[in-house]
Amino acid sequence: MNRPIKLLIHGASGRMGQALLRLCAEQGDCQIVAAVTRKSPAQRVVDGVPFFAANELSGAPAFDVAIDFSLPEGFDPVLGLCVARGAALVSGTTGLSEAQRAALDAAATRVPLVWASNFSLGVAVLTELVERAAAALPGWDCDVIEAHHTQKKDAPSGTALTLGEAAAANGAKVSYASLRAGDIVGEHTVQFTGLGERLELVHRAGNRDIFARGALHAALRIVGRPPAAYRLRDLLD
Incomplete structure (x- = not known):
């Protein structure tokens, strides 16, 4: 695609939404055409980006892909809008119900989408390494150790x-x-321990921008793909 990818940011008032707004403004291959917040925005246009309240979502302009970091109660409308318009979806909203996960699976037959609990590109690679290590080291003890902030x-x-x-x-x-x-911010260690040896696979997040960058990476690479549920690591190339 020769023009910038048109993005809709759903959950624009949250930490991830704010990071996405800032990072997209720094690069020339994406254009935010709508930023959607839970409540009515104090300003309708900020730095050239149109803002919409969640109850105005259906009036958003045309977009290629929606990036959603919101809450479970706001997930259904953005998923429905993507399906209705044939647009791609990148979502990191957690806490989805079984019904919402089923709706996500159904939507993947109509539009390209990716859902992930973590949009770090490093964690995407770590997951693949964990799969390989577990398969190659049968019978070894496996421990997942994670550390996060007190909140x-x-x-x-x-x-x-x-x-x-x-x-x-x-x-x-x-x-x-x-x-x-x-x-x-976040540290994850997957430790495999056998007799006389130990393998540690570690990822440390230095800041939260890595998750926003990963989501933008996925958004830029999922547009134009066939309908399917993609993993983040499917979009690394």
């Missing part, structure tokens, strides 16, 4: 569970350990 409530983290599921799908019996301390 994070869920434990283990969603990313830790995703890594554990990747190991379990390849034969490992997984244990989890969680640490909440200071302002740690």
Whole structure:
């Protein structure tokens, strides 16, 4: 595509939404045509970006892909809008119900989409390495150790569970350990331990911009692909 990709940012008032607005403004291959917030925006246009309230979503201009970091109660409208308009969807909204996950699967037959609990490109590669290690090291102990800031409530983290599921799908019996301390953005270690040796696969997040960059990376590469549910690592090339 010769022109910039047209983006709709859903959840624009949150930390991820704000990061996406800032990072997209710094590059020339994307254009935000709508920023959607839960409440009515104080300003309709900010730095050239039109803002819409969530209840005005249907009136958003044409877009190629929506990036959604919102709440479960706001997920259904943006998914429905993408399907109705034939636009792609990149979503990191967590806490979806079984019905919403089923709707996501159904939508993947009509539009290209990717959902991930973590949009770090490094974590996408880590997940693949965990799968390979679990398959190659049958019978080894497998522990997923994660550390986050003190304000994070869920434990283990969603990313830790995703890594554990990747190991379990390849034969490992997984244990989890969680640490909440200071302002740690996110650290994940998958440890495989055998007799006399130990393998550690580690990812450390230095700031939250890495997740926004990963979502933008996915958005720029999913437009124009056939309808399907893609993994982030499918979009690395």
